[in-house]
Amino acid sequence: MTSHKRWGLFFFLAPVVLWLFVMIVLPHIDLLVMSFRFENDEGQMQWSLNNYLAFFEEPIYWLTFVRTAIYSILVTFLTFVIALPLAFYITKVVNPKYQGFLLVLLLLPFWVSELVRVYGWMILLRESGVINHFLLKAGILRQPIEMLYRDSTMILGLVYTSMLFMVVPIVSVLDSLDNSLIEAAYDLGANMWTILFKIIIPHASPGIMSGSIVVFMLTLGNYLTPNLMGGKNSLWFTEQIYNQFIASFNWNQGSAFGFLLLVLSSIVVWLGLKLTRQNLKKVVQ
């Protein structure tokens, strides 16, 4: 029996270990190693901190990094502000008859490729776009304006892309909020804001936190939306990584950038989990 069990364990363990070590662990060790290698003037590879020093010495690099981080926080916050009333409406306000339908409607667009969604926004917003067309027709504008390639458009696109990951966890925590708590607070004379800050948000905080972690991480690592909606001015850190890898062919510098982004994203996830005293296992479920 025990040898049988051993065999079964090995049968399941082998592919999983192979997957995790060959596709995840070793590549990331390689990433770390590459980021400490530097080509000196004689064209030889040597150990060095130069790639990281370059990051701190060139303002364009670290400014882009900080900018990406700050905008990712902003996007996360905006997504939360938009998602909370929506999740509340679906779970608590709307007639339960329509609840399922609204949820399906809410999820449907996110099955469609991000590229298609971003493309839709480009058609709407650009100079020859649909919104400009209507504004000109209505006489509100005399000249078409370019609405793409601005920071605000990029933020809009990023919020749009990540909405789902905020709405779904908040809907699921609000579902478990007992209505009688809100009713009791109301009967005792609490107003809307008190109820919001004393009951709804505290109860929903695990969902809010897991939504925020996912949204932040996805926004930080997004390439498509900043690149297409922000254009040349987007200055997103993933674009720096791409440029180092594909355009400059400086893989060592790119690895250092990649590792820095990975560290930032891991720290934020870790902090988020620590602050709410949750573990990763719970959040992903």
Place this chain on the structure above:
Amino acid sequence: MIRTLPTSKTYNRCFKLYVVLYFIFLFAPLLVTCILAFNDSQFPSLPWKGFTLEWFTANLPERVGIFHDQINLDSIWVSFRVAFFVTLLSLVVGTCAAFLFEQEAFRFKQGLYFLMLAPLVIPGVILGISILLFSNTLGTHFEESWNIDVELFRPGFWLVVLGQFSFIATLVTLVVSARLRKFDRTLEEAALNLGANRLEVIWHITLKFLRPALIGAGAVAFLMSFENFNTTLFLVGYEATLPINLYLQVRDGSTPVINAISFLLIVGTSLLALLNLYFSRKDQS
């Protein structure tokens, strides 16, 4: 406030307006993309010049519809093949991982479990570059040590498959694990007592029970692979997948053919999403 409490008319109206506005925000880019696929104009923009199917069917010198656009058709075929192999590989390894973490006990289980979750918090871009680096390191090593040129280690079809598999397998593991947790293990014990061996039990009983989860996870895996951009961007060779190919076209200006492809994608994924939902509902009831 909520359904059971009296609320003012203005409050209700404002809330409704908010939700309606949100849904307009959600669907506007997709609807506009779809509508402009049928506009008889050389550019995907208004004014409306009449209904046409030419962006799907035409094969004229100045207008080639998607059904005759060889480059785009090729990339759709590449994406289908990639998605097929990614789904297959992720289902096999993900199911092994689900069995491993739900039914087996071994040392370092907790550590391996967290490693399995890691791909969820690694940005796709980072996963792409580290796999690119590692495969390049392996390729160089093989060539220098044994003078063997391994096709697999160069950016191309199989590297894309492996790269996408590395994180999609995690999602499959989570979905299958959730179902496996509900499995009544006395059924297995009964079969074992009746003389079946472990493999027979898994094949005839447990996998049967898991079938809805496997179908659901397979559908999600297929779609995620089909639409993946971030990881694929760094691993793609001369065979571009559909998202990469579309990205290049959107970046360099666009024609209504992209709208036609988007239309097909939106319809296709919506159908798949609704089917998936229908089956998961049926499974629950």
